Amino acid sequence: MPRSINLLTFTRHGPSIDGAIKPELLAYGGNWGIKIHATDARLLEQNRGLGVASTNFQFIRQLLTEGCGTSMAAPQVAHLAASILREHPKASTNLLRALLCAHAVMPEPCQNLIDQNKEFRTVCGYGRVDEPALYRSLENAVTLIANETIANKHHHFYEIPIPSDFTSGSKRSRKISVALAYTPPVRTTRIKYRATRIDFRLVAAPDLEHVTTMFNQATEKKDFSNIPEFKKGKIGQTARNKGTVQADSWQFESFNKNALLKNERLFAVVTRNDFPWGEDLCSEKEDYTLVVSLHDRENENARLYSQIRAKIQAKIRMRAK
Numbered sequence: 001m002p003r004s005i006n007l008l009t010f011t012r013h014g015p016s017i018d019g020a021i022k023p024e025l026l027a028y029g030g031n032w033g034i035k036i037h038a039t040d041a042r043l044l045e046q047n048r049g050l051g052v053a054s055t056n057f058q059f060i061r062q063l064l065t066e067g068c069g070t071s072m073a074a075p076q077v078a079h080l081a082a083s084i085l086r087e088h089p090k091a092s093t094n095l096l097r098a099l100l101c102a103h104a105v106m107p108e109p110c111q112n113l114i115d116q117n118k119e120f121r122t123v124c125g126y127g128r129v130d131e132p133a134l135y136r137s138l139e140n141a142v143t144l145i146a147n148e149t150i151a152n153k154h155h156h157f158y159e160i161p162i163p164s165d166f167t168s169g170s171k172r173s174r175k176i177s178v179a180l181a182y183t184p185p186v187r188t189t190r191i192k193y194r195a196t197r198i199d200f201r202l203v204a205a206p207d208l209e210h211v212t213t214m215f216n217q218a219t220e221k222k223d224f225s226n227i228p229e230f231k232k233g234k235i236g237q238t239a240r241n242k243g244t245v246q247a248d249s250w251q252f253e254s255f256n257k258n259a260l261l262k263n264e265r266l267f268a269v270v271t272r273n274d275f276p277w278g279e280d281l282c283s284e285k286e287d288y289t290l291v292v293s294l295h296d297r298e299n300e301n302a303r304l305y306s307q308i309r310a311k312i313q314a315k316i317r318m319r320a321k
Helices: 070-087 093-102 108-116 118-124 208-221 304-320
Strands: 004-008 032-036 041-043 052-055 064-067 141-151 154-160 174-182 198-205 245-252 265-272 285-295
Touching: 052 070, 070 093, 093 141, 093 174, 093 245, 093 285, 108 118, 141 154, 141 265, 141 304, 154 208, 154 285, 174 198, 174 265, 198 208, 198 245, 198 285, 208 265, 265 285
Parallel strands: none
Antiparallel strands: 004 032, 032 041, 052 064, 141 285, 154 265, 174 245, 174 285, 198 265
16 A cells, blocks of 8 residues: 655745735744555644654653644744843844844745745745854854934935955855844834835945935935845845835855956945825834844855954044044
8 A cells, every 4th residue: 555754844924014024034843744545644643753842831741842833933033032132132122133134044945935936935034044143243254233213314324344355266155134124103004004114225336425426316306216226135125125124135156357346335225214194103213223244154264254343443543533
């Protein structure tokens, strides 16, 4: 009699408002197995090695058990957030969300689904949190953080220091990740529920004057959303900007002599543009957190942290003069 066991992956996807990416993060929640007979198919009994190990609420009988479901996955993300608070006790909610999403990596099977159909982004979110560089910078993985407030109809400009090690050397995988989080006043009677809109854009320009002129002129025409990013991100501006935590990443394999990152400077631009109906609900200045992360994991000799630190310290000295 032919028989087989099929493993099923599963996820949980609830309703999303205005197309925002939900859930935002993934974590492993176990698998289900179906034992298939010629005339019958049924779920395997529990505790067959397919679930996530955890403590047992009936600990007198058995200390450890296993289970499957979002109840096993969600605490893993909560644990990561709590671990950030242990390292940085004064971290805001915005910082926690931005850090977690900036360090999210999409598992390959999920990315394959998204490549087939973009709608799977609403199931897979930004991916699974990559923990090694989550709490502090490493030489090959550096995180830059800005906690700021911004007024309506304003832009904030952040130059991202790109070290020479990042754009030099042989072909290998390199990545820039950016995440922004804010907590807007909301109005539940509207589909466009966020009273304030804050988003970011990554642009390349010869210098700060060029990029500020570009955005300030566009603001008057209310068309800054049409300013193109220097390279298309994995998610894209339209999809990521619909939520209150927004993340994207840019992958690089190699850089030729004409590459933008070798010839121009890179800026993350944060823009606030409130809905007219929401202006009375918002504060004069709204809080946000911007996180930028540079990864060069395949370069064993990378000195990203040392080079970025030297660039920032040089700018501080120049300002002090």
